[in-house]
Amino acid sequence: MEFRHLGRSGLVISEISYGNWITHGSQVEEEAARACVKAALDEGITTFDTADVYAGTRAEEVLGRALQGVRRESLEIFTKVYWPTGQGRNDRGLSRKHIMESINGSLRRLQTDYVDLYQAHRYDHETPLEETLRAFDDIVRQGKALYIGVSEWTADQIAAALKLADEMGFDRIVSNQPQYSALWRVIEGEVVPLSEKEGIGQIVFSPIAQGVLTGKYLPGQAPPEGSRALDPSGGNFIKRMLDDDLLTRVQELKPVAADLGLSMAQFAVAWVLQNSNVSSAIIGASRPEQVRDNVKAAGVKLGADVMKKVDDILGPVVERDPSLTSTNAPKKRP
Secondary structure, eight states: OOEEESTTSSOEEESEEEEOSSTBTTTBOHHHHHHHHHHHHHTTOOEEEOOTTGGGGHHHHHHHHHTTTSOGGGOEEEEEEOSOOSSSTTSSSSOHHHHHHHHHHHHHHHTOSOEEEEEESSOOTTSOHHHHHHHHHHHHHTTSEEEEEESSOOHHHHHHHHHHHHHHTOOOEEEEOOBOOSSBOTTTTTHHHHHHHHTOEEEEBOTTGGGGGGTOSOTTSOOOTTOGGGSTTTHHHHHTTOOHHHHHHHHTTHHHHHHTTOOHHHHHHHHHHTSTTEEEEEEOOSSHHHHHHHGGGTTOOOOHHHHHHHHHHHGGGOBOOGGGGGGGSOSSOO
């Protein structure tokens, strides 16, 4: 395993992290989930990412149990807050009430006294930014979180948060967690340049585009049984990529990966890690062997010729529009 700093912070994390969106508490039984976490630890992964909303809070519980007995100081545990976790009107968003209640719930489920990174899972248009940042700052002061980050915020939203934090003396955001892959590059135009300037690191999710970049989805054929395309939690993310032209182009990447001695999944993860602003790429797994396969992307260097081949092959199917980031945050709380 290789390690990188989280942005310009002092926190060092594994450049491949293990995430349990969709899988733990939902698609994968607990015994299998524990086996995947053990495989991640055995392969040198120290960074684990989850969220209170995953599997209706069950994912945090499963991860907490799976990590019991591991020296806490040797781990970096990340979680998030924003999406609904209950039926109450305040069981969602980034109000002070929900943030304070949510961090306590997450710590209880994860069976830990603190998380290394606490992230705003989306931008909340219904809460003043100062209220949100003050609540996060208080959580850091209380020792319940060591660092603060965001997920799928636009460059303008990140910039506003940094400006306000500097004015108010709050802890600054150190990370952003966006979707990023060879097919989905919407952060490159605005978010990455701002982040490089301000010392923010990207912790990217879906580096293999929910499995599309493994090549298992074939043009003109139905998705394989048990795949993420058929899971209600992740299906909406993947539907826009199940296009025959896109899937045909992905098949053309197979010989490029093979020439490097990489599986398609390894190649996809290695591709996102070539971006120096990426601090870590999150992988998920339903089987331990998937973890062992994906971690082989750590430390892989892809030459400029290989990167150009990827661009030439994927070309017109790559999504680059930075405005699409804002579509991932509802204008009203869900």
